[in-house]
Amino acid sequence: MTSRERILNIINHKEADRVPVDLGGTATTTILAKPYYGLLKLLNIDKPVRIADAMQMWVYVDDEISDMFHTDVVALWPLYDFLGVRRDAGFKDWVTPTGTPVKISKDFNPKKQEDGSYIYEVGGYVYKLPSYGYYFDVVKPAYAWVETPEDVEKIDYPIMSDEEKAWLKKNAEKLRKESDKFIVTDIVGGWCDIAGPMLGNEKFYMDIIMNKPMIHALFRKLNDVWMARIDALVETVGDKIDAVIMYNDLGSNMGGLYKTETVREMVIPYIKEFYDHVNKVSNYHIIFHSCGSVYQYLPDLIDAGVRILNPVQVGTKNMEPEKLKKEFGKDLVFWGGAVDPQHVLAFKSSEEVSEQAKRHMEIFMKDGGFVFTQPHNIQSNVPPENVLALYETAVKYGKY
């Protein structure tokens, strides 16, 4: 059974030879530079850490690691990373503010500040990496001035350049030829995760209840772009990819960020329209990403067409594996949820990580519907021993 067949099986809620595994296949199932550096050292793999995304400083996962953990997913990365840094510029040496030596794109040229922090300006956004920080965060959103539907019209949001198309086409063909893995790309977009940083999260939280005409206009515009990007993908890479991932954070630790009715009114119609379009023009699967507790929104999301949920942030309210599998296991594939990232993976012993991952896997894997991966990217304070313990659990106990 190939990796791709394995994933397609479990997406169709059928058991496979073993539970499929993802590390590094999407921008929310990968690992940051610091723990990856530690992992390479722990395993005596003499390779440099190569940064795939300069915003969060997550890495290209090397074949040695992918082979060891039996990963089944591979990413078709877009030409530009989340910070707008080109991925085709070659590498240069750099050291992160917290001391990890890395190879990073030559196109990454942040401005170092007197206090040791870094500033990166692109497309009207200003990002900051604090001197003891691990990622660039938006400190000045590009579209804070947007107040009306007319303002939304003035936003120039590109669909896909010819250069990007050529990059995707070349790399999709290469991946399909050289790998039997399930291929995911994150070129498309999302809803709240995109609109929030565009406007500024605080403004977005307000506007979604106080300035509904503008938010509707923005989601309308974004959805048109996402659907056009799907059309461009179909035209450019066709069936050389298997899935796209869409970003739409709706949850917090304690429950949803928004009233269910707010999401139903303001976001769900666009999600449904997008899913209908993708299903009409392609065979692409869609991985729906939302951090935090999303339990309260799941019936609406399923009605809108959501079938694959990521990152399944266990450890937040109402996101217990038993509850999710029992109530939504027939409708949803859980792409994540192997371990509690906030309370276990970063802070407990390797044995406890392994124990929890084994228990979660046993619950989620029944009748298919589970891709083994941690909720979101492995953060900088996770001991490499815990990363190893996590993925060895999948290898050791993941057989059906």
Place this chain on the structure above:
Amino acid sequence: MNDEKTTILENLRKAIQTYDNNLALESAKKAVELGIDPLEALDVMTVAIREIGDAFGRGELWLPDLVGASDAMQSAVPILEEEIKRRGENREALGIVVVGTVFGDIHSIGKTMVSTLLTAAGFEVHDLGVNVHAKKFVDAIKEYNANILAMSALMTTTCVEQENVIKTLINEGIRDRVKIMVGGAAVTEEFAETIGADGYDSTAPGAVELAKKLIGAS
């Protein structure tokens, strides 16, 4: 004057309830112009935002509501505080709190809500902003003679900095001068205990109750 005063106070209340920054700002200015007691004006808003915080705590309102009410409150408070100062009046504070997001972390929404709600509850709040060095917390505690330190950290990678701040306070010999409360998405009760904090709560309204409890004001 009385009718006008009633309208202005009512508008201040309404500004919080409807998350209207402009109404809050204009009403605060009018209150000052008309000579309304700024303490009375502040009280009206305090009651309104407390109701919003309580409803959030009960799960009846959501993050956008709390952010909205908090924003509206922030639009009016500086104007009223300026007037209180000008009149030489004193708002009797429940306690003096130094608030900030720790070094390495630039997330502000939760921290700012805690600041606003603490102010609303009657605390004197000194918000140091985000990415705050341990030394800056120490200096502020000394300068304002604070009796509570409230630290926020959103990420699992930065919540450890809260421990560093506590260690710095111990080294500076001022740990016992303040009650320390910690919060933020990555922080837990267990973590708070481990690092030697005095209290933790997962919500902004809960943080207010915690602050009161810590100084024996609840």
